[in-house]
Amino acid sequence: xxxxxxxxxxxxxxxxxxxxxxxxxxxxxxxxxxxxxxxxxxxxxxxxxxxxxxxxxxxxxxxxxxxxxxxxxxxxxxxxxxxxxxxxxxxxxxxxxxxxxxxxxxxxxxxxxxxxxxxxxxxxxxxxxxxxxxxxxxxxxxxxxxxxxxxxxxxxxxxxxxxxxxxxxxxxxxxxxxxxxxxxxxxxxxxxxxxxxxxxxxxxxxxxxxxxxxxxxxxxxxxxxxxxxxxxxxxxxxxxxxxxxxxxxxxxxxxxxxxxxxxxxxxxxxxxxxxxxxxxxxxxxxxxxxxxxxxxxxxxxxxxxxxxxxxxxxxxxxxxxxxxxxxxxxxxxxxxxxxxxxxxxxxxxxxxxxxxxxxxxxxxxxxxxxxxxxxxxxxxxxxxxxxxxxxxxxxxxxxxxxxxxxxxxxxxxxxxxxxxxxxxxxxxxxxxxxxxxxxxxxxxxxxxxxxxxxx
Amino acid sequence: xxxxxxxxxxxxxxxxxxxxxxxxxxxxxxxxxxxxxxxxxxxxxxxxxxxxxxxxxxxxxxxxxxxxxxxxxxxxxxxxxxxxxxxxxxxxxxxxxxxxxxxxxxxxxxxxxxxxxxxxxxxxxxxxxxxxxxxxxxxxxxxxxxxxxxxxxxxxxxxxxxxxxxxxxxxxxxxxxxxxxxxxxxxxxxxxxxxxxxxxxxxxxxxxxxxxxxxxxxxxxxxxxxxxxxxxxxxxxxxxxxxxxxxxxxxxxxxxxxxxxxxxxxxxxxxxxxxxxxxxxxxxxxxxxxxxxxxxxxxxxxxxxxxxxxxxxxxxxxxxxxxxxxxxxxxxxxxxxxxxxxxxxxxxxxxxxxxxxxxxxxxxxxxxxxxxxxxxxxxxxxxxxxxxxxxxxxxxxxxxxxxxxxxxxxxxxxxxxxxxxxxxxxxxxxxxxxxxxxxxxxxxxxxxxxxxxxx
Numbered sequence: 041x042x043x044x045x046x047x048x049x050x051x052x053x054x055x056x057x058x059x060x061x062x063x064x065x066x067x068x069x070x071x072x073x074x075x076x077x078x079x080x081x082x083x084x085x086x087x088x089x090x091x092x093x094x095x096x097x098x099x100x101x102x103x104x105x106x107x108x109x110x111x112x113x114x115x116x117x118x119x120x121x122x123x124x125x126x127x128x129x130x131x132x133x134x135x136x137x138x139x140x141x142x143x144x145x146x147x148x149x150x151x152x153x154x155x156x157x158x159x160x161x162x163x164x165x166x167x168x169x170x171x172x173x174x175x176x177x178x179x180x181x182x183x184x185x186x187x188x189x190x191x192x193x194x195x196x197x198x199x200x201x202x203x204x205x206x207x208x209x210x211x212x213x214x215x216x217x218x219x220x221x222x223x224x225x226x227x228x229x230x231x232x233x234x235x236x237x238x239x240x241x242x243x244x245x246x247x248x249x250x251x252x253x254x255x256x257x258x259x260x261x262x263x264x265x266x267x268x269x270x271x272x273x274x275x276x277x278x279x280x281x282x283x284x285x286x287x288x289x290x291x292x293x294x295x296x297x298x299x300x301x302x303x304x305x306x307x308x309x310x311x312x313x314x315x316x317x318x319x320x321x322x323x324x325x326x327x328x329x330x331x332x333x334x335x336x337x338x339x340x341x342x343x344x345x346x347x348x349x350x351x352x353x354x355x356x357x358x359x360x361x362x363x364x365x366x367x368x369x370x371x372x373x374x375x376x377x378x379x380x381x382x383x384x385x386x387x388x389x390x391x392x393x394x395x396x397x398x399x400x401x402x403x404x405x406x407x408x409x410x411x412x413x414x415x416x417x418x419x420x421x422x423x424x425x426x427x428x429x430x431x432x433x434x435x436x437x438x439x440x441x442x443x444x445x446x447x448x449x450x451x452x453x454x455x456x457x458x459x460x461x462x463x464x465x466x467x468x469x470x471x472x473x474x475x476x477x478x479x480x481x482x483x484x485x486x487x488x489x490x491x492x493x494x495x
Numbered sequence: 496x497x498x499x500x501x502x503x504x505x506x507x508x509x510x511x512x513x514x515x516x517x518x519x520x521x522x523x524x525x526x527x528x529x530x531x532x533x534x535x536x537x538x539x540x541x542x543x544x545x546x547x548x549x550x551x552x553x554x555x556x557x558x559x560x561x562x563x564x565x566x567x568x569x570x571x572x573x574x575x576x577x578x579x580x581x582x583x584x585x586x587x588x589x590x591x592x593x594x595x596x597x598x599x600x601x602x603x604x605x606x607x608x609x610x611x612x613x614x615x616x617x618x619x620x621x622x623x624x625x626x627x628x629x630x631x632x633x634x635x636x637x638x639x640x641x642x643x644x645x646x647x648x649x650x651x652x653x654x655x656x657x658x659x660x661x662x663x664x665x666x667x668x669x670x671x672x673x674x675x676x677x678x679x680x681x682x683x684x685x686x687x688x689x690x691x692x693x694x695x696x697x698x699x700x701x702x703x704x705x706x707x708x709x710x711x712x713x714x715x716x717x718x719x720x721x722x723x724x725x726x727x728x729x730x731x732x733x734x735x736x737x738x739x740x741x742x743x744x745x746x747x748x749x750x751x752x753x754x755x756x757x758x759x760x761x762x763x764x765x766x767x768x769x770x771x772x773x774x775x776x777x778x779x780x781x782x783x784x785x786x787x788x789x790x791x792x793x794x795x796x797x798x799x800x801x802x803x804x805x806x807x808x809x810x811x812x813x814x815x816x817x818x819x820x821x822x823x824x825x826x827x828x829x830x831x832x833x834x835x836x837x838x839x840x841x842x843x844x845x846x847x848x849x850x851x852x853x854x855x856x857x858x859x860x861x862x863x864x865x866x867x868x869x870x871x872x873x874x875x876x877x878x879x880x881x882x883x884x885x886x887x888x889x890x891x892x893x894x895x896x897x898x899x900x901x902x903x904x905x906x907x908x909x910x911x912x913x914x915x916x917x918x919x920x921x922x923x924x925x926x927x928x929x930x931x932x933x934x935x936x937x938x939x940x941x942x943x944x945x946x947x948x949x950x
Contacts, residue, residue, distance in 0.1 A: 141839075141841075142736065143732050143736070143839075143840075143841035144732070144839045144840055144841045145735060145736065145840075146839075186681065187681050187685075189679045189681075193678070193679070194678075197656065197678070198678070198679055200685075200688070201652065201656055210925070214925045216923070216925060216926055218926075220839070220901050220902070220903065221839035221901050222837055222838070222839060222870065222901075222902065222903055222906065223648070223649075223652070223653070223837070223840060223868075223869040223870060223871070223906075224644045224648070224653055224837045224866075224869050224870070224871045224903075224906030224907055225837060225903045225905075225906055226641065226642050226644075226692055226903075226905050226906060226907060226908065226909045226910070227903050227904055227905050227910065227918060227921070227922065228910060228918055228922060228926070228927075228930055228948060229689060229692070229693055229697075229929075229930045229933060229948070230642075230655075230688060230689065230691070230692050231926065231929060231930075233655070233685060233688035233689065233691075234684060234685065234688065234689050236685070236688075237681055237684070237685050238684055242684075253740075254735070254736060254737065254738035254739075254740075255738065256738070257738065277598055277599070280600060280709070281597065281598070281600065281709060282709065283709035283710065283711070283712065283779050284709075284779070285708075285709075285779075323783075324738050324739070324740075324783070324786075324787070325783065325786055327782065327783070327786075328778075328779070328780065328782070328783045328786075331779075331780055331782075331783075332779070382677055382678070382679045382680060383677070384596075384598075384599045384601075384675070384676035384677060385598075385599055385600075385678060386596075386598035386599045411679075413678075414678040414679050415677065415678060415679070416678070416679045446675050446676055446677075447675070447677065448675065448677055448679075448680045448681075448682045449682055450680075450681045450682050451677065451678075451679030451680055451681060452679055452681060453681065454681045455681070455682065455683060463682060463683055466682070467682065467683060468671070470665070470669045470671060471671055471673075471683070471686065472683075474684075474686060474936055474937070475683055475684045475686075477936045478684060478933065478936065481929055481932045481933065481936075482929070493683060493684070
């Protein structure tokens with residue numbers, strides 16, 4: 041029988057699509073155009089509605105050695121979800137049920153639940169999902185597969201810390217349940233943590249149990265203006281050392297915030313300073329929130345900060361976060377690549393110095409901003425009409441600088457398909473060998489997201 | 496050349512020991528005697544002083560297929576460290592250097608650093624290591640290998656959450672560096688998280704980078720007395736849902752606290768109630784600490800709690816924690832086994848009901864206490880002079896009850912060598928198969944802690 045017929049038998053006629061037009065939203069992601077891998081030409085989009093269907097699809101794909109590309113919200117920045125070989129795009133969008141377990145402070149969500157839906161559903165139950173990895177159209181499966189970070193990771197860490205249980209389907213079709221509604225589990229090797237961050241190359245995530253927090257009684261966003269970037273950056277470790285634990289500490293520059301606000305049809309209201317720290321404070325009482333906010337403002341003042349903007353109403357805070365979250369999309373058309381190097385938090389000052397030096401050397405702009413509290417900076421390589429070699433050298437020099445400071449080439453976006461060669465350069469051979477062998481255990485026929493992660 | 500001579504050449508004559516008398520402290524751990532595996536008779540104790548020496552020892556062991564048993568503080572409760580075959584005991588005790596990176600709020604500690612030293616060194620730098628997995632003679636390598644939990648895991652989670660970087664030596668001798676002084680790292684599969692909790696079967700941990708927290712300005716320990724256990728237990732999820740985030744929520748019974756205090760030559764001062772919640776509150780201001788303490792006391796009052804004891808001076812708090820931490824050792828001589836089943840936190844009430852039912856059915860006592868905030872209970876099977884079959888049935892029935900509630904057979908102690916058969920029963924075959932293959936990748940000749948974890 042033809043493949044499409046086999047697949048239609050599993051999920052129903054309506055949910056197998058081959059018409060290129062209808063595939064348009066499924067073959068790309070948010071990776072900058074210049075470096076984005078090209079999607080294959082012969083693709084079948086399949087939309088299963090449950091785990092059993094996912095399993096049956098994978099069994100067929102494995103039998104016929106057909107590549108399968110798991111698909112979430114498509115907001116990745118490393119080409120991880122782009123189907124680069126002829127095969128199946130497996131969209132989890134119909135698996136979007138979510139249930140809140142208020143008693144255990146957890147959400148049980150299928151892979152296709154969007155970040156937006158997770159946040160809202162938690163809020164309706166008077167609970168809170170602290171993490172905010174940018175684009176809210178991202179889906180749970182993708183957030184976990186890429187171990188997403190983003191803003192608001194300072195207080196409770198990155199996605200990995202939130203995942204308590206997973207249901208996964210192996211490329212060979214078996215369904216495994218890992219972890220549970222549990223805060224502690226030491227029964228055997230932790231395969232769940234191996235799956236987290238494996239970028240859809242080891243298994244398809246179909247369901248997850250996610251830790252939530254009680255709603256914070258009081259939150260505020262501080263916009264703290266500085267005249268120069270070193271002062272702003274240098275005050276970050278001091279905030280953390282000062283015993284303050286904000287949800288987020290972001291570094292941004294005025295020019296970018298203004299440009300992004302304009303792009304969104306809004307106005308950026310802070311006119312002072314050339315750059316800012318955006319700090320989100322969340323506490324269990326307004327008193328404590330104000331205490332922490334004052335402490336932060338004071339520390340920053342010692343580093344030359346001007347009077348902060350203090351935003352307390354939800355809509356004001358949301359607007360600031362929305363503008364911050366849209367910087368990337370605003371710049372996207374002008375850029376070659378967006379990096380997410382991460383260094384020890386206390387070394388971001390040095391990293392910024394290096395970035396300045398490299399920008400000068402290459403006679404280019406290198407807009408930099410990001411999750412300063414995590415040592416994680418987004419550095420954009422801008423389109424200067426130069427050749428491939430120029431960009432490659434520039435990129436390598438930034439990677440080298442980060443690694444030299446004890447950092448990593450990717451703290452958030454992952455390897456996907458665009459950083460595979462770089463991973464080879466910065467990871468030692470033995471470690472790559474172990475990765476390859478692990479891939480073989482889970483996916484003996486290399487059908488799951490081939491060309492991603494593993495060199 | 497003889498093996499001992501080869502080893503002496505690596506670490507020096509003084510640090511290779513074969514005299515059984517000198518090995519006494521290295522061949523057992525804290526596992527209850529009744530279930531404790533028997534150590535082998537022909538053992539060599541080796542004490543390397545650095546990573547290079549560890550690597551050389553492993554190369555030799557791998558070449559001659561000699562079992563190697565990594566050794567930390569020996570405070571394990573599942574026989575994980577007991578050398579059950581003739582071979583090498585590799586004690587990391589001489590690798591006990593520690594350095595505090597105040598700027599990044601991290602400790603860089605060799606595997607042999609004790610929990611006590613980690614806590615003290617952090618304190619001297621005005622920082623704080625929140626976790627407290629019981630016995631302070633435990634060593635970093637063991638804490639990570641077993642993904643230790645214990646008390647004080649409610650606010651920031653278990654050991655896994657604290658580990659940011661690892662240096663490991665593979666059984667084949669290669670040294671790998673995983674992670675770093677980083678809050679975010681998504682470069683390839685996370686082998687670091689696979690090593691955490693693998694109980695010394697995949698690699699030897701030689702060094703770790705551990706996240707610390709700023710010192711809390713104000714802490715207190717509340718002892719909240721209840722007349723009956725269901726009331727105490729049922730108030731736990733309400734505390735967590737109430738937006739309070741204490742460091743620890745422990746459930747204990749008066750009889751056990753009195754007995755343990757006596758064992759330590761102290762007096763347990765709370766005379767009211769048959770059981771208690773011990774809650775440790777830690778906040779950045781005294782105001783907030785008092786707020787949270789009041790909120791907790793109020794919630795518990797709704798469940799029939801009596802007036803709490805409020806301990807604020809450090810020595811008072813330390814005494815309460817010390818008595819709590821010594822319950823196990825006090826009971827040890829009378830017990831057959833100590834379980835650490837873990838269920839969804841909101842289900843501990845049901846678990847306790849099941850434990851009561853099982854105790855009645857088997858006509859025995861089942862002292863139960865533990866980390867109620869994590870759904871993690873220690874249930875002791877007491878020595879009743881019965882036969883093996885009786886205890887095995889009793890144990891199985893407790894496991895069954897926990898698993899039925901969505902729980903796991905071990906939330907803390909791990910599989911070690913005493914729960915391997917149980918793991919087989921409760922884990923599906925495919926998952927065991929993956930574990931076995933992962934073991935093969937790392938340790939092709941099965942020299943590293945054989946007979947542990949993998950069935």
